[in-house]
Amino acid sequence: MSAVTFDKVSRHFGAVRAVDGVDLDIAEGEFFAMLGPSGSGKTTCLRLIAGFERPTAGDIRIFGEPVADLPPYKRQVNTVFQDYALFPHLNVIDNVAYGLMIAGQGRKPRHKAADEALEMVRLGGYGARRPSELSGGQRQRVALARALVNKPRVLLLDEPLGALDLKLREQMQEELKTLQRQLGITFVFVTHDQGEALSMADRVAVFNEGRIIQVGAPEDIYFRPEVPFVADFVGSSNVLPAALVARLTGENCPAAIRPERLQLAEDGPVMARVTGLSFLGLTTRVSFEAEGTRLTALLPQDAPRPAQGDLVALTWAEGDLHLMRAGL
Amino acid sequence: MIAARSESIGTRLSDMLWRRPAVLLVLLLLPPVLWLGIIYLGSLFALLLQSFFSIDHFTGLINYRFTLSTYAELFTPANFDIILRTVTMAACCTLASAVIAFPIAYYAARYARGKWRAVFYLGIMMPLWSSYLVKIYAWKLILAKEGILTWALEGLRLNWLLEAYLSLPVVGGNSLSVSTTGTFIVFVYVWMPFMILPIQAALERVPGSMLEASGDLGARPAQTFRHVLFPLALPGIVAGSIFTFSLTLGDYIIPQIIGTSRLFIGQAVYQHQGIAGNIPLAAAFAVVPIVIMGLYLWGAKRMGAFDAL
């Protein structure tokens, strides 16, 4: 069964088309990521699911039920906010128990449930503290516990890891994933970080300018971008323009090739001039310019390194060049 | 060679202050601290001292001997009435101000943008620019028996409503301008900006996501108000109520021009000090609002009004 479906959903703010004719189908139990640059409409889509926004056009269903007229407090979804939105006047346990208090549960059972939820996010014993006394990562877990304690059928996460430092972020990615497997709830996760989306999600929807450009498994998105935008935004792939691809393959369409797949050679199909080198540790990133197109290659540390200004030949294995649709 | 010797005094002074920032701090803070300490607290202390003296009732000269008799005078029925009346009025005004100010402040903090924001601030602040007395006399004309309000209600054939209200005991009277209700209306009007602005400031510090989170967790708007918005706005409401409450406690102009001629604390202070020359009793009366405000703040703190600060 589908957890969330969008049917030609649009949300316009005056002349701005924040969401523009989006079709979407999120399966129950799925870890679904919405990926895109800021202003691409991914957060608005999340808010449409939560009920904070109402669609200008189109139809949204949650578990088959149309929700156009359903206010947020009647939807079986819960949200982890980007800024966590913990209530500063309540301590941690009352923050977590808030939803249960609203639902009319007595003090004892709701505190017990909240304690368990805190246990689950490994914050047992923090109940008496104020949100202001917690670190960013701890607040993030409280926000998570506060949402999960209500046993939502869909959990919405709006850039939940954005404010954390790198190490904590990687740790939380693991934890979220584990949690999702454990609970079996549908997670809808908004992020602008392609690494995060690819590493965590079962499926990724790439947003740009209010539309979904491509939906697919992380491998599909990464290795088989359908359009140049996805290739560039998700994989930092080299995008070869249609004219160049036509000369190389005879197909008149753009193509993508991953930087780590480009190799230097004595002779090759493309001649390029080296415009920059930067040392990245395991690899060296080399920038080229070839026939008006900027290309990037990641060379292993043991490969011969060209010098700035050299004219070199570039080559790749057959199958590394991935043909795409024209368009975005 | 460093040309230290040729530097001007100003430069050397700047260097010295840079090396010793504490000196600069002391220089900057000394005048205001002296002002606050000597002029302000000093006068307050002198006032307190006065309240322990008494007055010779015939000559009007002050008897400089320690006594509590002046405080005992506060509890004579007539004087205690004044205190009770003033505190009740202050409480009612504060409550009404908060109820009226909240939606206005909420609108300003959440929805007013750009031009409307400017219009809002102008609308709130403008009454503060005109003279306090002018406003009160204007209200006297509005509320008078043959005033604008009566005239307007007559036009709407609703003056029976006003008549019915004025026939009520305590709040009614011969006309609004000579009734307790009139005093109340003018107090609420005059202090309103002092309530709106702190509430607005408090509401502006509440992120929109906080309210969305509450709704997301199942709270209806009324529940969100009760459990999130109100507690978070409470410091602003308390700040505003400190203004409206203490200003009402101390005012002596409004009840003199609008109302039933029954005295308020401010008037009692004014009459006993300025007119009757009974400075000890005036001082004792002036201590009353200080004590009440102290109790009020203590109570507010105990109720957790400042927890969200």
Place this chain on the structure above:
Amino acid sequence: MKNTFITAVVSAITAASVATSALAQMTEIGEGEGQLSIVAWAGYVERGETDKAFDWVTGFEEATGCMVSVKTANTSDEMVALMNEGGFDLVTASGDASLRMIAGKRVQPINIDLVPSWSSVDDRLKDAPWHTVDGVHYGVPYMWGPNVLMYNTEAFAEAPTSWNVVFEETTLSDGESNAGRVQAYDGPIHIADAANYLMFHQPELGIEDPYELNADQYAAALDLLRGQRELVSRYWHDAFIQIDDFKNEGMVASGSWPFQVNLLQADNVPVASVIPQEGATGWADTTMLHVDSENPNCAYMWFEHQLSSNLQSDLSVWFGAVPSVPAACTDGRGMQTQEGCDANGLAQFDKIKFWKTPVANCESQDECVPYYRWVSDYIGVIGGR
């Protein structure tokens, strides 16, 4: 409030530092000191700034070189407070303030021999008890007038003959009750008006002087005033607010001063005034000299000026009062006329009980209720006690 604090402190400090001075009176007038400060009722010391026609200061300053400054006071109590603070030379004190200042030793005896025009003062005022104690004069009479009953001529077909229209509920000739349409003075001395009314209507109480009341008489007066509270929506103490109330609040009767009557009539409001059968209270003001005055020579020059110049005549027109020098009504030194003096109450002198301070140790009976009780009890009456 802060203002009040500071004033309180300043006045406290000054009061504390005032040294007691010997009560010696002047024996001769020397050179003027060049300045003179007077605590006065509003409108009492005019220099042509409010209305060009009314100026009795400029001439004095030109003749004597004493530059006059004025501190306006609104009530007798305020005058006493100001003189207790010190720093002023003269005060135009009413009878309910003068004795208090004499008792408090804030004013000095006056040598009437140094005031040549003293002989022109109304004989009935020369030794008046509100400025003469044990035969010693403490001031020079300034101006007097009655507290008249002002009424609206549309509500009253005929002039009311009794103060009962402001003390007891009654139906007026326009067919409506007087409740909510009358006012009373917002000062403790108004208790004397009630006593004056009782003196006429309840002779069994034995009131001889409305300012000298024993406990029973005093209680009866307060009872009358409690009944009046039901009729009065707002008490007046600011003349201009009373004027506004007669215009906009539908007020039809109140004790008042000729001052308000004149201003309202000038504005074509249908009001008139009368001194009813019970008589009336009134005020007789006396110029008194502060015990520590630094400008006594200028002060004595003012004493003479206030009796001999256009002051008596013009001020009585301006304020709706009666001159203390009867000749000022007729001798053309100013604008006043015999008709004007009569209208302002000259002939009613005997019907008027002048304001004086109620004291415990009174003349007409053993013991009277003193003024401080009047103050607190009147606050209580207005507060509904």
